[in-house]
Amino acid sequence: MSVTDLPIVAMLRNRMQWQQTRQKVLAENVANADTPGFRARELKAPRFQLDGSVAAASLPGIGLERTSGVHLAGSGQAAPSEERTGTRFEMMPSGNAVSLEDEMLKAADNQSDYQLASLLYRKSLQTLRTAVGR
Structure with a gap:
């Protein structure tokens, strides 16, 4: 079994690949901000199975698991966050629905x-190297 086959490493690698693709989509949205009739696009976030592979859209994602009685029980729900589903501004006369402010906020996020994912990936590999004595 390769180190890259471990679930946590596979999930982090898949997440970073998704974020690279999302960055490209966000850059295309910004580049086409003046194109008449252009609508901003977005990628759907990946959902992972326990083995680290990307789950199909209809399958549930990773849930919380309480492995010990002394662990705090989680609710399984994410913290409330600001939703940026649409633009906060009116559509331009050209029919363009791209908000540069929203796209730049998404790119920064x-x-x-x-x-964060690359730091966790690097630390996971360092921990594995330490565990095998390198």
């Missing part, structure tokens, strides 16, 4: 998420 995506960049910080990618940095």
Whole structure:
């Protein structure tokens, strides 16, 4: 079994690949901000199975598991967050629905998420190296 086959490493690798693709989509949205009739696009976030592979859309994602009685029980629901499903501004006369402010906020969020995933990936590999004595 390869190190990259471990579930946590596979999930982090898949997450970083998704974030790279999302960054490209967000950059295309910004680049086409002046294109008449252009609508901003977004990628659907991946959902992972316990083995680290990407789950199909109809399958549930990773849930919380209480492995010990001394652990705090989680509710299984994410913390409330600001939804940016649509633009906060009116559509331009050209029919363009791209808000540069929203796209730049999404790009900044995506960049910080990618940095976190890459840090976790690197630390996971360092921990594995330490465990095998390197």
